[in-house]
Amino acid sequence: MKLIVLVVAFTASQVTSSNDLIEEKWITFKNNFRKQYSNRVEETNRLKIFNENLKTIDAHNKKYEKGLVSYTLGINQFSDLLHSEFIEQTSCLKQNFRFLQHFNQTFIVPENIKLDSRVDWRSKGAVTPVKDQGECGSCWAFSTTGAIEGQNFLQNGKLISLSEQNLVDCSTANSGCDGGSPILAYQYVIKNKGIDTEESYPYQAQKGTCQFNPNNVGAQVYEYKLVAEDSEDDLKYAVATVGPVSVLIDSTDMQHYQNGVYNNSNCKKMNVDHAVLVVGYGTTKKVSLSEQNLMDCSSLYGGCHGGTQEEPYDYVIKNHGIDTEKSYPYQYQVETCQFNPNNVGAHVYGYKSVTENSENDLKSAVALVGPIATSIDAQYIDDYQSGIYNNPECTKSLNHGVLIVGYGTSKKGVDY
Numbered sequence: 182m183k184l185i186v187l188v189v190a191f192t193a194s195q196v197t198s199s200n201d202l203i204e205e206k207w208i209t210f211k212n213n214f215r216k217q218y219s220n221r222v223e224e225t226n227r228l229k230i231f232n233e234n235l236k237t238i239d240a241h242n243k244k245y246e247k248g249l250v251s252y253t254l255g256i257n258q259f260s261d262l263l264h265s266e267f268i269e270q271t272s273c274l275k276q277n278f279r280f281l282q283h284f285n286q287t288f289i290v291p292e293n294i295k296l297d298s299r300v301d302w303r304s305k306g307a308v309t310p311v312k313d314q315g316e317c318g319s320c321w322a323f324s325t326t327g328a329i330e331g332q333n334f335l336q337n338g339k340l341i342s343l344s345e346q347n348l349v350d351c352s353t354a355n356s357g358c359d360g361g362s363p364i365l366a367y368q369y370v371i372k373n374k375g376i377d378t379e380e381s382y383p384y385q386a387q388k389g390t391c392q393f394n395p396n397n398v399g400a401q402v403y404e405y406k407l408v409a410e411d412s413e414d415d416l417k418y419a420v421a422t423v424g425p426v427s428v429l430i431d432s433t434d435m436q437h438y439q440n441g442v443y444n445n446s447n448c449k450k451m452n453v454d455h456a457v458l459v460v461g462y463g464t465t466k467k468v469s470l471s472e473q474n475l476m477d478c479s480s481l482y483g484g485c486h487g488g489t490q491e492e493p494y495d496y497v498i499k500n501h502g503i504d505t506e507k508s509y510p511y512q513y514q515v516e517t518c519q520f521n522p523n524n525v526g527a528h529v530y531g532y533k534s535v536t537e538n539s540e541n542d543l544k545s546a547v548a549l550v551g552p553i554a555t556s557i558d559a560q561y562i563d564d565y566q567s568g569i570y571n572n573p574e575c576t577k578s579l580n581h582g583v584l585i586v587g588y589g590t591s592k593k594g595v596d597y
Contacts (some may be wrong), residue, residue, distance in 0.1 A: 202589070203232055206256065209545045214258045227261040234260050238437050245441070252441030256549060259436050267436040272454040273318035274429060275355065275362045288406040290418045299463035300421050304501050304528045307331040307424060308460050309342045315386035321361035322348040324427040324456035328363070329376065331425035331460075333400040341399040342379035350391045357388030363427045363456055367405040375401045411450075417462055426459045468526040469506035477518045484515035490554050490582055497529040544588055553585045 207228055210216065218224040238254040245253050259267050302308050309330055314323055322345040334340045348355070352369040355361030370376045375398030382392060408426065409415045419426050431448045432455035475493045476484045478500070497503045502525030509519060535553065536542040546553050559581035561572050 203235065205544075206235065206548065207231055209541075209548060210256055210260060213545055213549060216261065230263055231261045234437060241437075250444070252443050253439045254437035255439030257437065257439070262436070264433075264436060268433060268454070270316065271318070271320075271432065273314075273320040273360050274454055274456060275321075275360050275365070286404075286406050288408045288415065288419050288423075290415055291422055294418070294422065296417065296421045299461070301461035301463065301528065302331060302420075302425050303460055303530060304525075306340055307334045308458075309340060310531065312345070312384070314345075315384075317349070317358035317386040317388075318356075318360045319345060319349050319358055319386075320456045321355065321363050321366060322346075322352075324458050325363045325366040325370075326376070326379075327458035327460075328425055328427040329370065329400050329402060332402075332423075335424050343399050344377045344379050344382035344384070346384045346389070347377045347382045347393055349385075350389050351393050358386075363429075364405070364407075367402055370400075370402040371404070374398070416459065420459055420462060428457055428459050429453045430455050430457055470526050471504045471506050471509035471511070473511045473516070474504045474509045474520055477516050478520050479518075485513075488582075490556055491532075491534075494529055494532045497527075498531070501525070502528045543585065547585050547588060555583060555585050557581050557583055 210231065216227075218227060235256075238256070238260075241250065241254045244250045259270075262270065307330075308327070312323055314320055325348060326343040326345050330340065330343055333343075348361075348366050348369065349357045351373070352361065352366055354365040354369065373393065375395065377393055377397040378399035381394065381397035381399075408419050408428075416426065416428070431445060431450075431452040433452050434445045434447060435443065435455070475488075475496065479492075479496050500520065502522065504520055504524040505526035508521065508524035508526075535546050535555075543553065543555065556579040558572060558575045558578055560576075560578070561574065562570060562581070
């Protein structure tokens with residue numbers, strides 16, 4: 182903007198580029214979340230809302246890059262909604278849950294117990310994969326099943342996915358897709374002498390006729406206890422000594438949440454509107470992970486003689502983690518496996534492949550998920566120094582693994 186003679190032309194170019202980028206994100210958003218609108222007017226309004234939400238996301242993530250906040254925002258299925266619409270669509274608690282706290286005993290913090298600095302029940306096999314409540318206000322049911330699934334695993338050694346639909350249909354004290362309370366759900370399971378499995382009673386995202394079958398019970402509950410309100414220390418002890426815990430939160434600022442430690446400075450007790458599952462605690466930070474761990478600890482990956490993109494993920498999943506770079510530094514050669522579970526820096530619970538030969542799918546994955554591992558034909562990359570590597574003679578003879586960290590258009594107008 183300092184070059185006065187060129188300011189008009191430069192600004193027009195920037196606006197065009199910005200509009201094109203927003204349009205690309207809008208098309209990707211609609212495709213990924215299967216969004217359809219009744220007419221052009223509605224779609225125009227939704228695009229305006231989407232654009233404003235993008236500004237909110239970008240402003241927040243700049244704060245994250247500066248270390249001012251502990252979590253990132255991103256595009257998700259709620260990105261075309263006004264904040265008021267998001268609250269209306271996702272609020273799923275009965276507002277009279279507070280008086281229910283007098284109906285059971287309070288969790289007593291055990292004495293003389295030293296807690297681990299980090300607990301993650303996912304790595305111990307006590308948590309089922311993430312589920313989706315859809316457009317049904319049934320968060321209370323998912324929070325309840327998550328806690329019961331964890332206890333069932335710890336008691337019986339089996340991780341069985343339990344039926345939220347059983348609760349939505351049959352817990353008459355709750356209101357199905359119009360909200361409920363985990364406490365009332367526990368009371369139902371106790372009185373009902375069990376809850377069916379997910380496999381036998383799958384989720385429908387809408388309230389139906391009760392189909393509970395005692396022959397399909399996956400778990401039973403005999404009692405429950407309440408953690409002291411507003412005590413993060415008591416919650417920490419409960420998570421460490423008991424297992425995954427059902428909790429209620431104020432989610433009013435959670436519309437665009439992507440990852441990280443969600444911390445709402447505007448949290449208010451009277452805004453508690455969402456039930457979730459706490460599966461652990463610890464300290465979050467960027468951690469460099471050990472490539473040497475992968476090279477040394479399974480001959481399947483070939484060490485210095487090559488490997489695949491998928492097999493390392495399989496190893497980390499089966500191994501329950503990968504060590505940090507600091508604890509297991511790179512040596513440029515294969516050595517004896519020195520994996521130490523006490524030095525694990527990250528876990529993997531699953532992975533997905535991007536459609537082969539689809540740059541659009543890869544672009545969507547990078548935008549919505551994050552950096553993506555990919556394979557390329559690098560036969561002419563020996564002397565590469567900088568810029569956008571584009572090989573017109575590229576073949577399907579993939580011989581090199583790289584990381585895709587973003588996309589856009591260069592200053593010379595070249596897409597990358």
